[in-house]
Amino acid sequence: MTQVNRLDGGLIDRNTPLSFSFDGRQLTGYAGDTLASALVANGIRLVGRSFKYHRPRGIISAGSEEPNGLVELRSGARREPNSRVTMTELFDGLDARSQNRWPSLGFDLMSVNDRLSSFLGAGFYYKTFMWPKKFWELVYEPIIRRAAGLGALSGEDDPDVYDRGYRHCDLLIIGAGPAGLMAALTAGRAGAEVILVDEDFRAGGRLTLETHDVGGMAGCDWADSAIAELSTMDNVRIMPRSTAIGVFDHGIYSVVERVADHLAVPQPGKPRQILWRVYAKRALLCAGATERLIAFDNNDRPGIMQAGAVRGFVNRYAAAPAERIAIFTNNDDGHRTAVDLAAAGIDVTAIIDSRDEAPASDVAEVLRGSVVSNSSGRLGLGHVTVRMAGGGHRHLDCGALAVSGGWNPNVHLTCHHRGRPVWQDDIAAFVPGDGGPAGLAVAGAARGIFSTAGALADGQAQAIAQLAEIGITAAASKMPEAESDDINITPMWHVGGTKRAWLDQQNDVTVKDIRQAHQENFRSVEHLKRYTTLGMAGDQGRTSNVLGLSIMAELTGKTIQETGTTIYRPPYTPTPIGVFAGRSTGADFRPTRLPPSHHWAVEQGAVFVEAGAWLRAQWYPREGETKWRQSVDREVLATRQSVGVCDVSTLGKIDIQGRGAAEFVNFVYSNGFATLPVGKTRYGLMLREDGMVMDDGTTARLGEDHFLMTTTTANAGGVYRHLEFVRQCLRPDLDVQLISATDSWAQFAVAGPNSRAVLQQLVDPQHDISNEAFPFMACGNITVCGGLPARLFRISFSGELAYEIAVPARYGDAMIRALMTAGEPYDITPYGTEALGVMRIEKGHVTGNELNGTITARNLGMEKMVSKKKDSIGAILSGREALVAEDGLCLVGLQALNGTDVTAGSHLFAVGTPVDAKHDQGYVTSAAYSPHLEASIGLGFITNGAARHGEIVRAMNPLQGRSAELKIVSPHFIDPEGDRLRA
């Protein structure tokens, strides 16, 4: 098929023909076409089906407001449902399919809904589908769901990448129409940093769609010349294919640049789209206006379009929507369409002008005081019925009807901070009101100045005013000559009739629905919207809301201003979810932190686990080990019997120095630290101010005024923040400074009876680390391997004789290798987080499993560690009545009996009590198989647990249909006296 409706002229490149397909039909267009204009040029009017009634739908606009021309674009994993044909640039090989129809666009079985429309009016679904009760989910809802939705996702992962960028400017100009271009020229010439964004791929806005001259040349040529001048300015950045979708606080604008949507696939290494965050000192909205339709019976037939879009297709794309076109208008702008169509050789059937005082036309008959009252035609417009001023009717043959109901300024962005627009009677439209985002001004048609000359002048004036506010002086220049016609509108919203007249064509909201909503008292705009779905389509009501409001205003006898609008929300146009995520997806969702021994661990064939942001070795399988337990059991036993080593660099390390350091540490820990001797380490319990345990760890006193605190891996950031809060906000009286040293030191736990023997080979000989010289809980600065500064702590998480040795992080890899070499005679065994977990459970040390934010020191059996003799965070509120109850939860050890297993997350019950919430006595927090005890063990909290050692309880896990018999024991399964630690 050839391009039957292609005219001469236009801004298309006839030397670059492009082939594309629509619903499998092979068609051609030209570079410079949108998919919409190419479909128009090929004589295709029917492009989709509506949401509810499956009515035939055609393109009504030439811009981003398009509610009907939605297709599935591309195929495979790149399939994009609901793509607006008006915003899709044609490219060679483009593949598009219509949506929401079966079996075909021309013959859609679901259009039976249209015949049943009397029963499917506003909110019908709230009144039925309730009987029988079970049928809603079994029958009705699945049917509704299948029918609902428009396009379908591919179901495959999006293969493209998206990016983010950040830009700053003095003046962000949104829209490159006459107002925006004039503003950009004014600001650019003044030397301001300017960013000019435009959603189109060709600058000029309406100038690209019109025929009138600017500055003595064609409007589009003037736009090109403006762009040419702006392109020479280093201080001006022009961003085509870029839509400002939202205004956020303090001059932050989000702009989505469609980098590759006009290509079949993005270029290698390039993103599909970029989300720019633009920090603008001032912004100017020059987003133009959107033409309204007029409601009349059956006004939704393909071929009925905005008048401005009709002439836009003809002027810019040389594509005629039909051979014979009628015009229906309530203002002078409709007449302009007639002139342009006639100039292109199109038969203008008549100008139906609702105004009695309509002007004459040189190109077509004007039917004054007349209205279009109905339309007919199968799958597209064939005739319109005109109700004449005198009362008679005329039938006109036409393949398209160009409708102009007036223009709505695109105030959208001015309302993103919940400002409301105000009604302006002379143009019968909402214009931006007060209360818009600070720093955002509006120029041109976006604030109701519709003439080209007016827009140019306003663009310049607003740019000068905005720049003046930030201290930049811009000069006024001579305005190019341009038309300055008024549109002379006499509002006409709705032609009375007996059939359905559409307001929201995508969602199938008609005038009858508004009436019914009114009848049922859904009269506020928010109720109207929610009850009828008016304005909830992809255009957020840009083509429908004002019409609907005007009809509700008529029904309630209020003005449109009183009726008000719903709230405009970002994004301005539908925006892919992917672009908001940028590159932070999949494995790159969050950064991954690697401990210093990571590369060495990889060499060992370790299995890794995500521990918060860290990737840690979980265990180190050896040849022949097929199950994880084999590896973990071996690592535990080897450590307890000889020596093991584990990278514990992930623990938070906070360096605390200053004359007030001791008092500071004493304040943030509930137990006393003021008297900790230099060279000693102490276990510290840190509470939140509400008395719950925040964190625990060991803190070493390296000098009189120098402490080194360790935190759990998970809380490293939070504890540091808390300490800074205490330092800066609660205790500025103390002379103390903090620095996070987590990343500065590689730290290894060396544990087991042979740990000292291993370390003695590495620690330089002048440092005596014998039990006498360096007893349990000792710490100190030492050197290793012939002079490398290091820190040694005699602390133990495993319960064995153990040390933690720290070296500067860059020596971490060397240190683990040195430890492995030194440990060879003792068959030193690296162990991962699993073995670490097993050993800490065996020893009864708590971690995040226990410290879940609802646990007090008392629950841990550590109430004595909350000193009453000093001021410390959390001490006061931990004395509240519920937190000191006698029968509170208490940490216990749990040992499985009769071959059962301890399962974390089980709930604990006394034997013989019913298994229900009322008799629930506690829960299991941690579980492990102890190769040392050859038993399944765990930790948990149970009421009054300290007094119940020896009792058998039941651990219930109904979620998995399991239960176990457990014996309550001391949480210290091994070496309760601590002899090994002190060996």
Place this chain on the structure above:
Amino acid sequence: MIIPHPLLGPRDSQEFVYLGDASLINRPDWQAGDAADSFYEYQYLRDNPAGTHRELWYHEMGDRSWLIVTRNTVTHEIISAELANRQTAAAKTKSSRAGGRK
């Protein structure tokens, strides 16, 4: 949002972590007879105004300073931002002169 850091100039709020009402710097006296009540009110009750709010922001991705930001909770307009430690130090000096804190 953009927070005007008193030392570092305008910074995106994304660099900060929010805590809450700036009254959290006014920790009660632990030795006072009504300490249980005053700590409860300090920790749990909030004015929560619709309008001007003094609040604590921590520059976690920056210089690690705690700021007291005065911001309108209805419009999000920021009126001022100050270093918290200057504020608290001044307050502490005043109260110790008045014989408050130990």
Place this chain on the structure above:
Amino acid sequence: MRYSGFRILKEGLTGNKGWRPAWRDPNPKPAYDFIVIGGGGHGLATAYYLASQFGQSSVAVLEKGWIGGGNVGRNTTIIRSNYLLDGNEPFYEFSLKLWEGLEQDTNYNSMVSQRGVFNLYHSDGQRDAYRRRGNAMMLHGADAELLDAEQLRAECPFLNFDNARFPIMGALVQRRGGTVRHDAVAWGYARGADALGVDIIQNCEVTGFRIQNGRCTGVETNRGFIAGRKIGSAVAGSSSRVMQAAGLRLPIESHVLQAFVSEGLKPIIPGVITYGGGHFYISQSDKGGLVFGGDIDGYNSYAQRGNLQVVEDVCEGGMSMMPLIGRARMVRMWGGIMDMSMDGSPIIDRTPIDGLYFNGGWCYGGFKATPASGWCFAHLLATDTPHETATAYRMDRFRTGHMIDEKGSGAQPNLH
């Protein structure tokens, strides 16, 4: 007027001229036995149950704007009872049971859809915590299932099992959880309450309380003084503002929570899915839109709109969990104001002022609570005793230490 398929048929055949207002717009009377402040979901449900369960006929709901315009009109429609703690679980399970019978009770199809709620877990620790929670749910009589990765993959093959930063290891599932058409909940309760004689008074803003000798005797409004024997506030989001007029400070901060919806798409997501590796949850509406959200913005706000970094954070979570949504287009983002309480749990209690009752602190979980909140608040108002499932929601629990802290985040509202 009873709604039914037959009624639709009859009206459709006679030009749909017989539909009557879903609720009246009465002028306020000088006095009521019960005044409920707030025509949101909770306030309307309270009025409905006061009338239907406690036989009260002198009830007014005062709404400063239009009913259903607050959080019941701007949430992500999820219902569930998958709570851990004793103070919460019975209440939310009671609520879920009320949801299950709501349409028949109110004769209004609010489209309760028990499509299942899937909470993904990504580590052994998360799995253990979910096991504890699932067991707690079952011990309270609710339903729960723990799926491993393979079981989850069978139901949700589109999840990112193969290239995730935090591996998807399985999910805690509540099959009875799901979604509800949120606006219809407000309208259904309003219509039901109106039919039982409740006066729903829109555009009536409470500006003050008349308190004499420690007793609240009525409210000042922009439409004059209205006397009430018992007055209940159910204005979550604005609780502090309203109760300030009665001289009360609350353990509540107001925060903004954003939510998002995509264009209509053919069905692709089975139920509600929450991501355990970031802040993201999603479901698909009957109309086909993907409805999703994440974390609160995190600063005190009454602005009903949020900022870009949270939009990005939410979409990052979504794209990490299910990269197939990358090419779905978001059409709308919006914000609502949450009463963020100091332990993440609500308050339904008397106040220190006689005759004045408080319902609030719902954080971002108020929608699912709507039926039970209404019922329990009505119970409290009518009988002066808490309903058996809401005994823990005391106003003084922070003073005594009986916090109900599901997440264990402590007294920092933006962490709940």
